Amino acid sequence: MGKIDDKLASLGITLPATVAPAANYVPARRLGTQVFISGQVPSRDGKDLYTGKLGSDFSTEEGQAAARVCAVNVLAQLRQALDGDLDRVVGVVRLGGFVNAEPDFGEHPKVVNGASDLMVEVFGEAGRHARAAIGCYSLPRNVPVEIEALFEVR
Amino acid sequence: MGKIDDKLASLGITLPATVAPAANYVPARRLGTQVFISGQVPSRDGKDLYTGKLGSDFSTEEGQAAARVCAVNVLAQLRQALDGDLDRVVGVVRLGGFVNAEPDFGEHPKVVNGASDLMVEVFGEAGRHARAAIGCYSLPRNVPVEIEALFEVR
Amino acid sequence: MGKIDDKLASLGITLPATVAPAANYVPARRLGTQVFISGQVPSRDGKDLYTGKLGSDFSTEEGQAAARVCAVNVLAQLRQALDGDLDRVVGVVRLGGFVNAEPDFGEHPKVVNGASDLMVEVFGEAGRHARAAIGCYSLPRNVPVEIEALFEVR
Ligand SMILES: [Ca+2]
Numbered sequence: 001m002g003k004i005d006d007k008l009a010s011l012g013i014t015l016p017a018t019v020a021p022a023a024n025y026v027p028a029r030r031l032g033t034q035v036f037i038s039g040q041v042p043s044r045d046g047k048d049l050y051t052g053k054l055g056s057d058f059s060t061e062e063g064q065a066a067a068r069v070c071a072v073n074v075l076a077q078l079r080q081a082l083d084g085d086l087d088r089v090v091g092v093v094r095l096g097g098f099v100n101a102e103p104d105f106g107e108h109p110k111v112v113n114g115a116s117d118l119m120v121e122v123f124g125e126a127g128r129h130a131r132a133a134i135g136c137y138s139l140p141r142n143v144p145v146e147i148e149a150l151f152e153v154r
Numbered sequence: 155m156g157k158i159d160d161k162l163a164s165l166g167i168t169l170p171a172t173v174a175p176a177a178n179y180v181p182a183r184r185l186g187t188q189v190f191i192s193g194q195v196p197s198r199d200g201k202d203l204y205t206g207k208l209g210s211d212f213s214t215e216e217g218q219a220a221a222r223v224c225a226v227n228v229l230a231q232l233r234q235a236l237d238g239d240l241d242r243v244v245g246v247v248r249l250g251g252f253v254n255a256e257p258d259f260g261e262h263p264k265v266v267n268g269a270s271d272l273m274v275e276v277f278g279e280a281g282r283h284a285r286a287a288i289g290c291y292s293l294p295r296n297v298p299v300e301i302e303a304l305f306e307v308r
Numbered sequence: 309m310g311k312i313d314d315k316l317a318s319l320g321i322t323l324p325a326t327v328a329p330a331a332n333y334v335p336a337r338r339l340g341t342q343v344f345i346s347g348q349v350p351s352r353d354g355k356d357l358y359t360g361k362l363g364s365d366f367s368t369e370e371g372q373a374a375a376r377v378c379a380v381n382v383l384a385q386l387r388q389a390l391d392g393d394l395d396r397v398v399g400v401v402r403l404g405g406f407v408n409a410e411p412d413f414g415e416h417p418k419v420v421n422g423a424s425d426l427m428v429e430v431f432g433e434a435g436r437h438a439r440a441a442i443g444c445y446s447l448p449r450n451v452p453v454e455i456e457a458l459f460e461v462r
Contacts, residue, residue, distance in 0.1 A: 023267055024274040029247050029284040031188065031306050034339065036248045039286035053257075055446075093337050094344045098288045099446075103361075106449040113331050120332040130337040132347035132456040134406045135446030138209075138253075138289030141260040148286040152339050177421050178428040183401050183438040185342065185460050190402045193440035207411075252442045292363075292407075292443030295414040302440040 004086035007122055008075075015076040016044050028081035030153075033090070037077050039098070039148040041140060042069035051142045055102030058144050060110050063099065067114030070147035074115070075122065078151060090152040091126035092119045097133040098146040108133040115147045158240035161276055162229075169230040170198050182235035184307075187244070191231050193252070193302040195294060196223035205296045209256030212298050214264050217253065221268030224301035228269070229276065232305060244306040245280035246273045251287040252300040262287040269301045312394035315430055316383075323384040324352050336389035338461075341398070345385050347406070347456040349448060350377035359450045363410030366452050368418050371407065375422030378455035382423070383430065386459060398460040399434035400427045405441040406454040416441040423455045 001009075008015065020027060021038070029036045042050045050066040052058055058066070075086070082088045097112030099105075112133040119127035129149075139146050155163075162169065174181060175192070183190045196204045204220040206212055212220070229240070236242045251266030253259070266287040273281035283303075293300050309317070316323065328335060329346070337344045350358045358374040360366050366374070383394070390396050405420030407413070420441040427435035437457075447454050 021263075023263065024270040024282060025249070025267075025285040026282045027284070029245075029282070031247050036284035036304075038284045039288070091337075093339050095333070096286060098286070100289075101446045103445045104450070105446045108446070108448045109329075109331065113333075116332040128332060128334045128337070130335070130344035130346045130456075131333040132404060132406070132454065133448060134347070134454060135408075135444045136289045137257045137291040137445040138255045138259045138262070140262045140287060142258070146286065146288060148284075150344075175417075177417065178424040178436060179403070179421075179439040180436045181438070183399075183436070185401050185458075190438035190458075192438045193442070250440060252440070254443075290443045291411045291445040292409045292413045292416070294416045294441060296412070300440065300442060302438075 002085060002087040004122060011121055013072060015079055018076050018080045019046060027077040033152050035078060035081055035151045035153050037074050037149040039146040040070045040073035041143040041146050042066040048141055048143055050144050052144055053100045053102055054111060054144055055105030060107045063111035063144055064114030067111055067145045067147060068118050070145050071115035071118040074147055074149045088153045089123060090154055092123060092129040093152050094130045094150040096148040098136050098139060100139040100144045101135045108135055111145060156239060156241040165275055167226060169233055172230050172234045173200060181231040187306050189232060189235055189305045189307050191228050191303040193300040194224045194227035195297040195300050196220040202295055202297055204298050206298055207254045207256055208265060208298055209259030214261045217265035217298055218268030221265055221299045221301060222272050224299050225269035225272040228301055228303045242307045243277060244308055246277060246283040247304040247306050248284045250302040252290050252293060254293040254298045255289045262289055265299060310393060310395040312430060319429055321380060323387055326384050326388045327354060335385040341460050343386060343389055343459045343461050345382050345457040347454040348378045348381040349451040349454050350374040356449055356451055358452050360452055361408045361410055362419060362452055363413030368415045371419035371452055372422030375419055375453045375455060376426050378453050379423035379426040382455055382457045396461045397431060398462055400431060400437040401458040401460050402438045404456040406444050406447060408447040408452045409443045416443055419453060
């Protein structure tokens with residue numbers, strides 16, 4: 001167990017088994033010290049835990065919880081890409097936060113905080129990152145949030 | 155003719171002449187070993203081959219075909235940026251797939267596969283990439299798909 | 309005063325005081341020679357200067373003006389990240405332009421030109437960048453435009 005594994009355990013977070021997409025893209029791609037993680041949705045064991053939109057089906061707080069599940073999935077894919085060793089993470093560089101929302105919804109930043117907060121809980125100061133948080137009026141299978149990420153690794 | 159040019163020929167793909175945008179952005183920007191390609195739409199010779207939205211105007215299969223045209227345009231801009239030598243491509247790092255879709259549409263990943271599949275047909279294993287596939291409810295000139303890309307080059 | 313400060317002054321542009329978000333993300337994140345700037349909206353002194361959508365509330369020209377304000381805020385965050393020295397900028401690598409637009413709006417590129425043009429006014433040829441310009445049907449607090457950016461620095 002590494003330090004970050006210990007931290008995850010202390011937070012009560014179990015990273016799920018990863019599923020590689022049945023397609024010509026991959027969950028993670030490395031370029032030098034950068035690891036790009038594909039957009040993750042709030043699913044576990046192949047089932048979407050949330051489907052619907054912010055501003056109608058879900059409250060901002062529910063959206064945050066969904067974003068946190070996306071972020072857990074991001075970390076699961078990252079660990080897989082790092083051969084199980086999350087201690088190789090230098091920091092979180094950027095998150096892209098995509099919120100499936102009604103046209104009058106405006107709390108995208110709060111929703112995406114569900115993912116940002118997890119990064120800082122797990123990595124501390126090194127978890128602080130640049131970010132874009134935007135609205136979509138549709139997402140894959142009508143999930144409420146999708147999170148993509150860029151990490152610096154050693 | 156390079157190896158990738160041969161591959162394109164064997165796939166029956168002719169890269170179109172590139173058009174630089176009449177604006178203060180450029181089709182491709184290099185940073186070290188990275189080449190960023192601006193969002194490409196399904197146009198050829200200055201004409202949009204598809205206009206309309208997924209979930210109403212176009213089927214998922216038509217969206218895939220449009221995404222493939224976007225990806226061909228990505229490769230055309232990349233070749234131009236590499237002075238004609240696509241053999242300098244080390245791999246595809248990330249695709250951003252933006253699907254112009256009705257609010258109840260959910261098959262964004264299948265649509266963007268039209269671009270991802272082309273990358274693997276052309277570059278083989280090195281063509282596998284990280285990806286985000288999201289929905290937009292409007293895109294430039296109402297095209298159904300836009301694809302941006304990041305490549306690693308030597 | 310550096311060269312870029314002089315250029316900003318000659319353009320009549322005053323970079324605003326920066327505000328760090330009250331959250332677990334940061335306005336700017338460096339990775340080697342790259343600086344990622346978080347999505348900026350058209351606000352100043354904590355107030356949104358524009359709220360509403362393209363295609364209904366705002367004309368394309370008003371959207372361009374809003375995009376320019378976003379870009380000024382991008383530069384303010386970048387200067388802060390570079391300890392006040394914008395002469396360390398090697399160039400603008402990529403802009404992400406997110407336009408809050410009605411479903412039939414199609415002039416996203418023109419709107420985002422408001423940001424792209426500023427980059428070239430300030431940095432000259434080094435200001436030319438790759439770009440994706442897409443439509444959203446909602447953005448934080450219903451602002452009409454959000455701009456994120458990637459810079460190369462020394
Ligand atoms: Ca949208």
